[in-house]
Amino acid sequence: MLLKLDLTDTRPLHEQVAGAIRRAIAEGECAPGDRLPPARELSRALGVNANTVLRGLRALRDEGVLEFRRGRGVTVAGGADGRAELAGRAAELVEEAARLGYSREDLVELIRRLP
Known part of the structure; x- marks a missing residue:
């Protein structure tokens, strides 16, 4: 999964992270049931703090786009596409x-x- 943030975007970084993941799902880069990379890996790839990534992931979880499962990590929820x-x-x-x-x-x- 290749995620990029727009450095000229004025939205908070966690919203940009959530938007990048939403786009990846919408464009078919991630399908329901797919596991996302760990937050630390995403934070390194995006050049942002891991807590920022976690905040974006939690927002997507609250929207029903992602599921957090102990031992399985973060996966794309069914119907998220x-x-x-x-x-x-x-x-x-x-x-x-x-x-x-x-x-x-x-x-x-x-x-x-x-x-």
């Missing part, structure tokens, strides 16, 4: 809209009008 599925469905919607003569901007406007 729902965002990837949503992205796939959105891509299909964009293709269908184009087939019907709508631009992405038209589609975005249609979505904004939804209740």
